[in-house]
Amino acid sequence: MATTRSARAQRLENVALELFASQGFDETTVDELAVAGGVGRRTFFRYFPTKLDVVLGELDDGLAALVAALAGERGDDPVAAARAAFLAINHYAAAELPALRRRLGLIEDVPELAARATVRYRDWESALATDAARRWGEDPASLRAQVFGRAVVAAMRAVFSAWHARPEADADALGALVDEAFDALSRGFASP
Amino acid sequence: MATTRSARAQRLENVALELFASQGFDETTVDELAVAGGVGRRTFFRYFPTKLDVVLGELDDGLAALVAALAGERGDDPVAAARAAFLAINHYAAAELPALRRRLGLIEDVPELAARATVRYRDWESALATDAARRWGEDPASLRAQVFGRAVVAAMRAVFSAWHARPEADADALGALVDEAFDALSRGFASP
DNA sequence: CTGGCGGTGGCACCGAGTGCCGCTTAGCGT
DNA sequence: ACGCTAAGCGGCACTCGGTGCCACCGCCAG
CATH class of the missing domain: 1.10.357.10 (Tetracycline Repressor, domain 2)
Structure with a gap:
């Protein structure tokens, strides 16, 4: 709660939930989440230790x-x-x-x-x-x-x-x- | 409980629990379980849908x-x-x-x-x-x-x-x- | 200008799980 | 006994989540 999580994390989260809702969770790969969030796959995993944690x-x-x-x-x-x-x-x-x-x-x-x-x-x-x-x-x-x-x-x-x-x-x-x-x-x- | 699961599954299970106990769960790969059980990796997954299910x-x-x-x-x-x-x-x-x-x-x-x-x-x-x-x-x-x-x-x-x-x-x-x-x-x- | 330094992301790698397919083998009918 | 079929087996290749390594970029300090 200390600092609001970086705006980037927030955006990633929104985009991800969007994709999950439209395509399904299992059908959405981390690669897609990364591109959709305009971020490298490696970086995605720095914000979220797991796809689940999004x-x-x-x-x-x-x-x-x-x-x-x-x-x-x-x-x-x-x-x-x-x-x-x-x-x-x-x-x-x-x-x-x-x-x-x-x-x-x-x-x-x-x-x-x-x-x-x-x-x-x-x-x-x-x-x-x-x-x-x-x-x-x-x-x-x-x-x-x-x-x-x-x-x-x-x-x-x-x-x-x-x-x-x-x-x-x-x-x-x-x-x-x-x-x-x-x-x-x-x-x-x-x-x- | 109906039919006793095939002897092979039973053996696989025993060997696996043995390895888990000695090496740890995460440190034991399915490959090891398969060889230890004298069975192909592919076959292992026919007996157990997941490593967890062992x-x-x-x-x-x-x-x-x-x-x-x-x-x-x-x-x-x-x-x-x-x-x-x-x-x-x-x-x-x-x-x-x-x-x-x-x-x-x-x-x-x-x-x-x-x-x-x-x-x-x-x-x-x-x-x-x-x-x-x-x-x-x-x-x-x-x-x-x-x-x-x-x-x-x-x-x-x-x-x-x-x-x-x-x-x-x-x-x-x-x-x-x-x-x-x-x-x-x-x-x-x-x-x- | 230069030397760290934190964030980034590419690359290569690992392990779980799956589809495909060729092989063996056991069981069957004739 | 012989051949045929079907089921189980297992190798191979592939996908995907997750990780370690490292090179790169931008920033601030000296």
Whole structure:
């Protein structure tokens, strides 16, 4: 977040998402991305370590933000803290939503992207587990904390998936889904 | 599980896991795997669509087993059904544990394997969501059901991770961890 | 003017994965 | 026993993602 990524990276990203949308992810080679971005192939890989990271790039700025947001939350209920942190992080301007939608669409139906995304989430999971353990006064390695961390991320994936599935859902709808998902986690899945 | 995979595939798999353990996953090329298995490189790819699948191969026999086990469970509590189904599926003989351990170890610390594994789990997630929706009498697309499916898989990942972290844990320990994880899901994460 | 220095990108290389095709071999009918 | 067919095998060549190396260009400092 420190410095805005160079304008060039931004342009590369836009052009790439454009091509992915029109041709498909697998059908677009890095060579095409490079020429379309007016840059050498070698240089492309200096901006993005992987073709996948063009799509996922911004997502992991989120980790630092998540940790910060969690640190700012008081109270001893990790679910409430996590919910608040996520709502704080995922506050998108209306203009950003179409781009978000495109990204989510790609992530959903290009398996390799989904895979890479979940690897990124591992850090989120452990950050959430650590936070929960702290609030509970438990060992962060405790199974419950670990399950919590992973379950929260799982819930967020479900939220994004559901949001993406409703074509006209807006930012408020996203918030509502987050609430619903966290309620489920909080209450547990026993009985009704 | 239906027909035992050809003896050749089995041998290939053993040799490969051996090499992975001694040299590391990334440091072992498919060429090496092929020669070590006494087979052409091209043939290797007929047995395993991907180098990754050598490690993950058996895991997705599990899907069919999971679905079958879920279908066999009665009652309207999806957590109980899922727990029972998982315990039924993950009933390993003592002799299998070392191999399981090696696999889990690879999956844990080769990010690409972890990624691929989670993609495989998507089918599990949706199977679990569908099952839960049926027992609750809800729409399988409902957010709660989706969260449930993903959370259960998340819990299982935590279980395997915790089990793998304790060097001398046996099959009973695995069962205990499963119980603990499912209890957490059932009760929810509110308060202590 | 000159000597670093960071960004660039060409080139060559590696490894995974795929299509094609010729070969072996096992199985079959006659 | 003989030939034919079909399936599995594996070599070859190719694509594409990703990396190391290095030569080049522009910039600022001395």
